[in-house]
Amino acid sequence: MFKYIGYHYEKNFAMNMMVLLQLVLAQLIIIATVSMGTYYIRDYISFRDYLNSEGLYMEVDTFSEKHVPFQYTEEIESKLTKCHVIANHMATLHLSDGFATYDPFFLSYDKEAIDHYKPELKSGKWLSEYSFDKNNPVYHVVVSSNVMSLAPGTILTAYSLTDEEFKLEIVGTLKKDATIWGHTMGGRFIYDDYRKMFHELGVLDEYTFTIIMNQDEIKAGNELLPEGKGIQSIIDGDVLIRFDNDITDDEVDANKKILREYGEYSGMEDISKIREETKKVLLDKVKLYIPLVILLLTMTFISTISGSIIFLKRMLSRYAIFSMCGMSVKKMILLNVMNSFVVAVFSSLIAFILALIEEKNKLVGTAMEVTGYEVTAVVIIGLFYCLIAAIVPIIMLNREPPRELLLQNKE
Secondary structure, three states, X not given: OHHHHHHHHHHOHHHHHHHHHHHHHHHHHHHHHHHHHHHHHHHHHHOHHHHOOOEEEEEEEEEEEOOEEOXXXXXXXXXXOOEEEEXXXXXXXXXXXHHOOOEEEEEEEOHHHHHHOOOOEEEEOOHHHOOOOOOOOEEEXXXXXXXXXXXXXXXXXXXXXXXXXXXXXXXXXXXXXXXXXXXXXXXXXOOOOHHHHEEEOOHHHOOEEEEEEEHHHHHHHHOOXXXXXXXXXXXXXXXXXXXXXXXXXHHHHHHHHHHHHHEEXXXXXXXXXHHXXXXXXXXXXXXXXXXXXXXXXXXXXXXXXXXXXXXXXXXXXXXXXXXXXXXXXHHXXXXXXXXXXXXXXXXXXXXXXXXXXXXXXXOOOOOOOOOHHHHHHHHHHHHHHHHHHHHHHHHHXXXXXXXXXXXXXXX
């Protein structure tokens, strides 16, 4: 059988190449389409358990009690009823004199934020991969790569307001245009939907760089030091509050009162408002791109199916000979499917290679990337093509006897 497949493929190399190129085009369109969709909703998906629930979104300057700022998420969460909280923190540190030219911004995520959201990395690993060693108190950080060539493994020296020295190990660097949860000194863009929670590093960050820390590591390190000698951090920036399903209206009102009592903030709104605005934005994107995508895919599918039928028509005389020599229709169909499978595999590999090149170098400037979603879509396209390769010969080979096929399709 494999000998026949090799012969089959070699004798129809030009036709196979034509079909292969059509499949590559279809798969690239699918990869671009899926990537575009995931690009717009990826950040939303990261926090979907919060954004799809009832709760509050806040832009917080600080939470404090008797003028003492809260350092950790659980301090405000413990005062609320039937709530779960994810919060941004700002750490008050400065780097050694070698970095005096730059203005670093120290952003700190609590554990739940780290587990929920992973920004795009240029190199290294995300903070969730590391834990704090109290016997070797080094803080793991991820940094932006806009203004400095900082690589994983680099050790930075930072100082607190009391000039205590701390070692920070870079474990990852962000892509130049990465999106982070929360905001930096670069500023924020004004949106009504989920995008208000995120900041895309770029032009606004040209003269600064962001250092993201693990708030749990800060807490663990502070426990090793005398009070007031550790890293000072406060809840600052974006805060998401998710209500439990069984929360009552009175409990919601009481929680809002507590947040107003302890918080200094520039905004508080129901998550439902963000959710509704997000639906409008995504629907607008769908209306803009889907018709074009459907048109391109339809044209590509028609040409791919046509190519498959033309290819089979050219092969009918050979199939007739195989049949007269004793080969069953099932084996001939299998032969055609296996030939199509080889074409589908090669086209998928080429499409993935081209997509990876575009993802890395942005040659065309698309949001193309290769993740599990894109792989699944390409596999579906390949299986669809193999299905066509099975259905068409079943119809054509069973319609007329081998002798008639041989007379009608002389080579």
